[in-house]
Amino acid sequence: MFQRVGKSEASVIISVDGTRVTARAGDTVAAALLAAGLTSTRTTPISGTPRAPYCMMGVCFECLVTIDDVGNRQGCLIPVSEGMRVDTQKGKREAGR
Amino acid sequence: MSAVTSLDDHYDVAVIGAGPAGLAAATVTATAGLSTVVLDDNPAPGGQVWRAVTTTPVQDRRVLGDDYWKGQEIVQAFQASGAKHALGAAVWSLSREREIGVSFGGGARMLEARRVVIASGALERPFPIPGWTLPGVMSVGGAQTLLKASGLVPGGRVVLAGAGPLLWLFAHQMLQAGGQIHAILDTSDRAGWRAALKHAMPFVTSPYLVKGLKLMAGVRRRVRLLTGVTSLAAGGRNKVEAVIFRQGSEGGQRMAADMLLLHQGVVPNVNLAMAAGVEHHWDAQQLCFVPVLDTFGGTGIEGVAIAGDGAGIAGAEAAVERGRLAGIAAVRALKGDTGKLPDETASRKVLAKYDGARAFLDTLYRPSRGFRIPAGDTIVCRCEEVTAQQVIDNVRIGCTGPNQLKSFLRCGMGPCQGRMCGLTVTELIAETRGVTPAEIGYYRLRPPVKPIALAELASMPKTESDVTAVVRI
Ligand code: FES
Numbered sequence: 001m002f003q004r005v006g007k008s009e010a011s012v013i014i015s016v017d018g019t020r021v022t023a024r025a026g027d028t029v030a031a032a033l034l035a036a037g038l039t040s041t042r043t044t045p046i047s048g049t050p051r052a053p054y055c056m057m058g059v060c061f062e063c064l065v066t067i068d069d070v071g072n073r074q075g076c077l078i079p080v081s082e083g084m085r086v087d088t089q090k091g092k093r094e095a096g097r
Numbered sequence: 098m099s100a101v102t103s104l105d106d107h108y109d110v111a112v113i114g115a116g117p118a119g120l121a122a123a124t125v126t127a128t129a130g131l132s133t134v135v136l137d138d139n140p141a142p143g144g145q146v147w148r149a150v151t152t153t154p155v156q157d158r159r160v161l162g163d164d165y166w167k168g169q170e171i172v173q174a175f176q177a178s179g180a181k182h183a184l185g186a187a188v189w190s191l192s193r194e195r196e197i198g199v200s201f202g203g204g205a206r207m208l209e210a211r212r213v214v215i216a217s218g219a220l221e222r223p224f225p226i227p228g229w230t231l232p233g234v235m236s237v238g239g240a241q242t243l244l245k246a247s248g249l250v251p252g253g254r255v256v257l258a259g260a261g262p263l264l265w266l267f268a269h270q271m272l273q274a275g276g277q278i279h280a281i282l283d284t285s286d287r288a289g290w291r292a293a294l295k296h297a298m299p300f301v302t303s304p305y306l307v308k309g310l311k312l313m314a315g316v317r318r319r320v321r322l323l324t325g326v327t328s329l330a331a332g333g334r335n336k337v338e339a340v341i342f343r344q345g346s347e348g349g350q351r352m353a354a355d356m357l358l359l360h361q362g363v364v365p366n367v368n369l370a371m372a373a374g375v376e377h378h379w380d381a382q383q384l385c386f387v388p389v390l391d392t393f394g395g396t397g398i399e400g401v402a403i404a405g406d407g408a409g410i411a412g413a414e415a416a417v418e419r420g421r422l423a424g425i426a427a428v429r430a431l432k433g434d435t436g437k438l439p440d441e442t443a444s445r446k447v448l449a450k451y452d453g454a455r456a457f458l459d460t461l462y463r464p465s466r467g468f469r470i471p472a473g474d475t476i477v478c479r480c481e482e483v484t485a486q487q488v489i490d491n492v493r494i495g496c497t498g499p500n501q502l503k504s505f506l507r508c509g510m511g512p513c514q515g516r517m518c519g520l521t522v523t524e525l526i527a528e529t530r531g532v533t534p535a536e537i538g539y540y541r542l543r544p545p546v547k548p549i550a551l552a553e554l555a556s557m558p559k560t561e562s563d564v565t566a567v568v569r570i
Binding site for chain 1: 138139140145149152153154155156157160185187220221230231232233234235236238239240242243244246247248249250251252253274275276335336355356366479480481482511512513516517548550
């Protein structure tokens with residue numbers, strides 16, 4: 001649960017699991033997902049329990065998502081861009097990605 | 098710069114990390130006329146302390162405060178220096194010959210530098226408590242990054258728990274931004290105050306004092322503070338719903354919560370330096386591994402220096418000076434004294450001021466044993482979901498150190514490569530075996546220190562000999 005403060009010039013439209021999400025220019029993917037109200041952003045490959053971004057600085061790898069069909073990308077390091085397709089990962093990374 | 102092909106094969110100086118130390122070092126070397134590149138995996142310059150200082154939507158300066166906005170000046174000087182900056186560039190290897198492997202803009206490549214400054218900064222000390230993997234539990238630093246970079250303030254019942262200057266700074270910033278803090282659970286050890294007093298004199302004269310006390314007093318006036326917290330857990334099914342804790346030896350308490358933000362200090366980010374072969378030792382005061390360095394940050398590897406918090410925690414202002422010193426040493430080594438160098442003694446004076454105060458802070462905020470060395474089902478390695486009890490059991494049946502533990506339990510072998518569990522594992526094994534952490538050591542780290550996709554490796558420019566080498570196999 002997060003609220004926005006401050007202002008930004010532009011918004012960026014991305015899709016998250018097929019749903020349209022408006023992010024702020026300058027958001028990282030992980031920030032955009034949290035701002036959109038997602039509580040968890042993946043489930044673990046081992047026990048399948050839900051996880052969410054923890055460090056936001058590239059350390060913990062809890063923010064792994066599939067971006068434009070490339071799996072296991074660190075959402076907290078990658079800025080959103082117009083039309084980006086983000087898919088959350090369930091368990092093991094899907095084969096072929 | 099955005100494509101891997103826009104990088105040159107050779108630079109005089111490569112700086113890894115665009116925080117206070119890296120920016121300062123690169124400014125010195127580029128200004129002196131050395132070809133300089135800064136490689137950093139963040140989307141904008143500033144490192145973590147000055148995260149998004151050029152792009153933050155939080156333009157009301159009272160929210161993030163003067164120390165944050167100071168970064169603007171350093172970033173501007175850097176941008177005017179002529180140094181190249183590769184944003185979003187992940188460095189995954191560094192060899193003794195100063196060959197650097199980097200992923201950037203979807204490709205990967207090697208480049209060489211005559212001098213390397215590692216300025217990869219600090220990361221938050223692991224805070225392994227029951228339930229710390231639940232969504233809704235986040236590090237204070239993580240929440241602070243969301244505020245700086247995206248103007249996001251946590252809402253609902255937000256509980257902050259732990260100790261250390263960053264926790265108080267963030268509490269202040271969050272309140273300034275209009276956020277509400279349900280409670281702060283202070284885990285600092287009361288004994289810490291007594292022990293810290295003997296280091297108090299240098300602290301009283303240091304720049305930390307007035308700022309720090311004012312900030313804490315301001316927060317305490319507005320937030321419910323529970324002190325002497327000796328145990329802590331996050332409860333909930335698929336997200337955090339409550340914080341369960343104890344104060345001193347009193348009975349357990351339960352507080353409903355929507356977010357739990359954890360912090361117990363920062364430690365050097367050692368992965369790249371260790372993988373490159375830089376010698377580190379256990380610092381019993383700061384309870385972490387720090388590199389062995391000369392007075393300019395030089396390591397035992399010819400031409401490789403470490404500056405900033407990666408050299409031992411000292412804070413942003415000290416990091417700038419340590420970056421300058423590493424830059425000065427690089428210029429002297431490659432060009433001699435050019436007359437275009439910043440004043441070395443000025444840097445050393447500032448450093449002395451901050452160093453003196455550090456012992457007080459380190460002692461005061463020394464994280465207590467129970468929060469560093471977990472027990473039972475508490476997850477130690479978040480990636481491979483290894484618990485404290487599993488580590489203890491394996492040590493009891495003969496596992497002697499962190500490297501063996503990797504093959505026994507895969508502990509430390511997930512994508513974070515031990516960043517979230519390394520110190521916990523070292524201390525846990527040390528305690529179980531009854532020896533010092535120095536004796537146990539850290540995970541042996543090897544490149545790549547950041548995961549790299551096979552496609553990126555395959556796309557690397559190859560020489561004739563690379564190709565024949567592969568063909569022969
Ligand atoms: S949130 Fe920790 S690596 Fe992205």
